[in-house]
Amino acid sequence: MADAAATAGAAGSGTRSGSKQSTNPADNYHLARRRTLQVVVSSLLTEAGFESAEKASVETLTEMLQSCFNVDTLPAYAKRSQRMVITAPPVTNQPVAPKALTAGQNRPHPPHIPSHFPEFPDPHTYIKTPTYREPVSDYQVLREKAASQRRDVERALTRFMAKTGETQSLFKDDVSTFPLIAARPFTIPYLTALLPSELEMQQMEETDSSEQDEQTDTENLPLHISPAEASDLWSLTPWPPSSLSPSDSCPCLLRILCSVLHCVTWHSRLPLIAATAWPPLGQREAH
C-alpha cells in the first residue's frame, strides 16, 4: 500500500467523469457504489497520512476492499475514535416520498452515522406488529371445524391409499365410489390387534400425567401451539411396530401423510395445526 500514492481529489474527479457515460440504472448503481468505495479508499488513505495517490493504486485498493470486506469487524471500525467523516456525495436530490403509512416515531440516526445519510425507512416497514386472526372462540364452530378437518384428512388419505393399492368393491359396476382397501393378512395378526399404536401410548402418557380433569368438556379447546410441538409433528414418522408395514408399495409421501393423520387424529394438543398446514390436501384430493 506504501507505493500507492495519488491525490484523493484527482481520483474522485476521474471516476465521476466516467459515470456520466452509462445510462443504464443498474450500471448507474454500480458506478455509484464504486465511486463511494473510491471515496472511502481515498479517505482511508488520507487518514493514513497520504496526500495523493495514483489512480491505478486507488483502483487496486478499491478492488481489494471489494473482495475482502469483513462485515463483522465493521461496526467497531466505524466507531473508532479518530475516524474521518466523509462528506456527503454531491448528488443528493432525494425524492420526497409520500408519507401514506405512518406508524410510530421515525428513529434518529445513532451517533456514529452521519446525518447526511438517508433516514431510516418508515417504521411500518420494519416494526414487528403482532397481529392475529380473531381466535375462533365459538365452541360449535371449533368442533365443527375439527371434525370436518379430520374427516377430510381421513377421507383423503384412505382414498389415496385405495388408489395406490389394491381395492375391493361392494358394487360390481363401480370400484371408485366406495373403494375399500383390500384386506391383507398379517403374518402375526395379534400384534396389530393388541398393541396400542405409538400415538395411543403417547396419548395415554399425556392424559396420565395431566390426570384428566373431571370436566373435560369445558367447551374450550386449548389452542396454544408451541413451535416445539409443531416440530414434534414431524418427528412422528417412525412407524409403530404394529401399523401396517411400510411395504415397498408404500411411498415416502404416504408416510408423511400418515403421520399428519396421526396428528390430526390423535395428537392431543394439535387441534388445528393440520388444518392450517394442510388444507389443500383434502381439496386437492377432492377435485
Place this chain on the structure above:
Amino acid sequence: MPPTGSDPARMNRKKGDKGFESPRPYKLTHQVVCINNINFQRKSVVGFVELTIFPTVANLNRIKLNSKQCRIYRVRINDLEAAFIYNDPTLEVCHSESKQRNLNYFSNAYAAAVSAVDPDAGNGELCIKVPSELWKHVDELKVLKIHINFSLDQPKGGLHFVVPSVEGSMAERGAHVFSCGYQNSTRFWFPCVDSYSELCTWKLEFTVDAAMVAVSNGDLVETVYTHDMRKKTFHYMLTIPTSASNISLAIGPFEILVDPYMHEVTHFCLPQLLPLLKHTTSYLHEVFEFYEEILTCRYPYSCFKTVFIDEAYVEVAAYASMSIFSTNLLHSAMIIDETPLTRRCLAQSLAQQFFGCFISRMSWSDEWVLKGISGYIYGLWMKKTFGVNEYRHWIKEELDKIVAYELKTGGVLLHPMFGGGKEKDNPAPHPHFSIKHPHTLSWEYYTMFQCKAHLVMRLIENRISMEFMLQVFNKLLSLASTASSQKFQSHMWSQMLVSTSGFLKSISNVSGKDIQPLIKQWVDQSGVVKFYGSFAFNRKRNVLELEIKQDYTSPGTQKYVGPLKVTVQELDGSFNHTLQIEENSLKHDIPCHSKSRRNKKKKIPLMNGEEVDMDLSAMDADSPLLWIRIDPDMAVLRKVDSEQADFMWQYQLRYERDVVAQQEAISALERFPTPASRLALTDVLEQEQCFYRVRMAACFCLAKIANSMVSTWTGPPAMKSLFTRMFCCKTCPNIVKTNNFMSFQSYFLQKTMPVAMALLRDVHNLCPKEVLTFILDLIKYNDNRKNKFSDNYYRAEMIDALANSVTPAVSVNNEVRTLDNLNPDVRLILEEITRFLNMEKLLPSYRHTITVSCLRAIRVLQKNGHVPSDPSLFKSYAEYGHFVDIRIAALEAVVDYTKVDRSYEELQWLLTMVQNDPVPYVRHKILNMLTKNPPFTKSMESPLCNEALVDQLWKLMNSGTSHDWRLRCGAVDLYFTLFGLSRPSCLPLPELGLVLNLKEKKAVLNPTIIPEAIAGNQEAAVNPSSHTQLVGFQNPEDDHLAKEASCNMSAHQQGVKRKADTPLGSPLEPGQILEKNEDSSKVKLKIRFSSSQDEEEIDMDTVHDSQAFISHHLNMLERPSTPGLSKYRPANSRSALIPQHSAGCDGTPTTKPQWNMELPRKGTGKEQPPLEMSVHTAAAAPLSVFGKEPASSKHSEHHHHHHHEHKKKKKKHKHKHKHKHRRDGRERGRGPLAFPSPAGGRSARSPSLSD
C-alpha cells in the same frame, strides 16, 4: 340309550361308596415325560415316556395305555423289549362298508368306540404285552417301568404349533407350541393313562432352542445347556400327584414377568407384549387372596404360571399349577370393555386350579361337582369384585341360558350314571349324542352343563348356607392336601379325587342337612321347571289368590314339588311367603297384611327397609298389592311367566330394588306399550343410581315400546332428548361432548343408547331420518383426544347403530342393486363404513372391533338388498392371517350368505375350511355357526341337500375329525341339524327294513318324510319279529314289502315325496324283482346267522368296534412289534378277521346299487357271528400261547361275562325303546294340540285386579 361299554359293575361300586377303585389292574406312581427334540419347521416332536407302575393283580400280562397320533417306536418294560399293538377305533367310527348314513347308528358306534378306549373303564389304544420273562416279577407285584419311545409328526390335535411365516429364527418369528384339547386329551401328545382319576408324580423334561422357554407343570428344578450351548433342557418336577390329563406344555420365545406381588407366580407372553402382560396380570394377586381367604386354604401348588399364547383352543385352559390363556385377553390400561372379561377369565382359571386341577374327579359323572364348585367360588369372587347387582344379573343370565337351552334342545343331566337302570324315567334327552362320555358331547351341551353345575351348587348353598358350603370345600381341600404330601400309597391319593357321593357325604357331615331331594331334582334328573303364575285379589277375604301352574310335559321340563317363595309387595310393606308346591294344588291363598286401604301420607316400606313415596294413582283402588314376585331368589331352576297388570310391572321397575326384578319388569313391559310404561322406562334411564345393565335393557325396551306406539308417539324420537341432556354440549345440543369415559356406567349407557335408538321405526317402518342424522353426527363429532381410554368399542357400537337403522330396500321388479339406485341414506351409511374400514388399515383399533362391526354392517346392507349380495369380501377377511375376531365375523357373514343365497359353492368353501384351517378354534366355530344358522334343516327342502354333501359331512365326522373331540361333536351337531337322526332324505334309496317295520307296527308314516319315525325304526330293528319277516322274504306278503321298498326307491329317485299311506300296489319293474330274488338267498343266509345269535343285531352294531378291538388285541399280541405293524386301522383288522364277509359285502353294492341301503343292515347282521366267533377263538387260541392257562381262561370268561352284560343291558334297553316308541306315538297323536295350555287358563282370567 344303547350301552356304551361302561360296565354297570362300576356304577354299583360307586353306589356302594367304598372309595375309589381303579379300573386298571395296576397303579401308576410316577411318570417321566422327556421331549428331547422339537422341530418347529417340521412341526414334530420326539421323546420318550417312562411310567412306573405297580401291578395290583398277580396275573397282569397286558397293560393298556392311552395314545393317539403318536408313532410308537419301541416299548420296553424293565429294559426288556415288549410287544405292543396300537389300535384306535375312534379314527374311523363306522367303517367304509357301512353306507347307512344314519346318525343314530353313528352315535352308537361312536359312543362304543370312545368307550372301547376309555381309560375310566380301564381301556386304552395302546396294549402292551408284559414279556414272559417278567411274569414272575409281576406275580410278586413288583414295580414295572415301562419305557416308550415315541414321536409326533404334524399333530392335528393335542399339541398346536403356531409358526408365523416371516424371516428369522423360530424365536424371532414368535413361533410357539402348546398343548390343548377338550377334557382328557393328553394322549394326543404322549402315551399315558389319560384319565382324571389316575394320579402320579411327574418329572418333565423339555429340550428346546436356547432362545426358547418351555413352561410346564410343577417346579422348574433346573435348566441345563447342551454342550454346544445351542439348546437347553428345562427340568420340571411335580411332586403333587396329578393326572396326565392335567399335564400341559407351552414352548416359545416367551417374555417372562415375575409377579411383583407374589414371587411364586410367573407370567409368560409372546414377544413385544410385555407391557400388556404387566397391566393384565397386575390384578391377579387379588384373586389369589380372595380364594385363599374364602377357602381358608393356601394355593396348593408351590408355584403358578400363566402363559398367553396365540391361536388358543379355548380362552382359558387350567392345568396343574399352570393356566394357558389366549393372548387376545391381554389389554392395555386404555381398554375398558376387555378388562372385566379378562379378569373374569383369570379368576375362572384360578378357581379351577383348586377344583379341577388339584382336586380331580373320579369319573365323568362326578365332573359336575368340580365344575360346580369352581363355578360357584368364581361367582363369589364376582360378587365381591363387581358387586351384588352384577352377581345377581349374572345368575339371572346363566339361569335364562340354561332354561332356554333345556327347553329348546333337551335336558342337561349333571350326573349321567347315577340313575343306573332308572333311565326309563328320564329318556335320553339328546338323541344324537351320548351324554355318558365327555368326548361324545356336543360342545354347547357341555357349556350348558357347566352353567347348570354352578347354578345347582348355588342352590345347595341356599339350602345349607354359605358358611357350611365353604367348610365342605375346605374339608375337601385339606383332605386332598394331606393326601398329596404322602408318599405313594394307593388309597391315600384317591383322597384327591372327588366323587358325587363323597361330596354329598361331606355336605351331610358338615351341615347335618339332608339335601337328597335337591340332588334328586337337579342332579339326577334333567330338565327345568316352567311356572305360570296368575292371581286375583279377593277383597272380601283380603286374600291374594295365587295360581301357579306348571308345564312338565314339554321336552326339557320337569315337575317341581316343594317349597316356593313368593314375595308380595303391599302398601304396608313387603312380605315373603313360602308356598308348598304339591302335585295337585294349583291355587294358594295368601293373606294380605295391609288393612288400611290407602294411606296417602305414609311412605311405603320396601323389602330392604327403605321407605319411599310413591304415586299410587295408577293403582287399583281396591287392592293393596303393588307387585308380586314368584321365586325371587332364583332358588329353583325355572322360568316364570307371571301375569300382572301393567302398573304393577311399572311399580316393580321403579321401586323394587332387586336388579333381577327390574329386568323382569322391563321384559314384561314390552307387552304394554303405553305412555305410563314409557315414563317408567325413561325414569329408570335417567336415574343414576340405577344399575347400568338395567338402564341398558331399558333402552331396548323403550325402542320396542316406541315402535308399538308409533302412531301416538309425541315429541322427539325416544331417548333423543335424554341422550342430548346426558352426553351433548349445553351450548350446542347437536354436538356430543368430547369423550370422557371416566364413569363406566355412563360410558356403557352412551354406547348403548344410539344402538337402541337405531331400532326405532316410523309409520312407514323406516328408521326416522332424525335418528340417522343424529347417529351420523355422533360419529362426525366423536372426539377422543382428551380421553384416557380408547374409544374403539364406542366407535364400533356406532357402526352397529348404523347397521341397526337399515331397513329392507324397496325394490322394483327385482332390479339389480347398483350404485345409481342406492338410497341416499344408505349412501351416507356406506360412506362412513368405507371410511372406518379403510382407517382400520392405517390405524387399527384394539382387537379390530371396528372392522368386525363394519363387516357385520356390510352383511346387513347386503341382506336388506341395498348392496349386491356377495361373499367375496367376507371370504378375503376370513382367510388365515387375519385377527381371529375378524375371521369369525367374516365367516359368520359367509355362513349367513350360504343360508340366504343357498350357495353350494360357499358351503363347500366353509367345509373345506373346517377340514384345513390351521386354527382349531376357527374350525370349531364354523361348524358351530353353521349349526346355529344352518343353510337348511331336516324339515326343509333345499337344493343344497344332496348325496355328496351327506357323504362329505359323514366322512368329516366319521374319520376327518378324529384328532379333535370337540370338532367331531361339532360335525355331529351339524349333521343332526341338517339331516336329522335318520337317513338323510336326499339319499336316493330308502332303507327297506324301515318300511318293513313300520308296516308291521301299522305305522302309516313314511319315514323318509317324517324323520323321527325312522329314528324310532332303528330301535324297532332290534325287534326279533323283523327277522322272521326277513326270513320269509319270498312269501307273498313280502312281495308287497319289496314292492313298497322299490316304489319308495323309485319315488325318491324321481325326487318326488310320497305319503306313506299311498297304496303299495304300484307295479314293479322286472329287474327289481329279479334282484330281490337273487338277493334273498343272501338274506336268508344272514338271517340264519343272526337268529342263532338271538336278537343281538343292534347290540353288536354298537359294540362291534370294541369287540373287534378286543379280539384284535388278543390276536395281535403275538405279532412282532414293528412300527409298521403297530398301527392297525380297525377296518383292516376287521377285514382280516372276516374276509369272506367283507368280500360279499363289497361286491353286492356295486353290482346292484338299488340294494345298497339294505346292505348295511345285512352287514351288521352278518358280521355279528364271525365277530363272535373270532372273539371266542381268539380268546382260546392266542392266550394259550401266553402260557398262562389260568389267566387266559379267566380272560375269556371275562369276555363272555362282558358280553352277557351287554345282552342283559340290551334287553333292558329294548324295553325302554319300546316304551319310548309308544310314547312317541302318543305324542305324535297328540301333536300340535300340545299340553293343557297355560295360556288358555291365563287368558280366561284377566290379569287385572279390577276383575
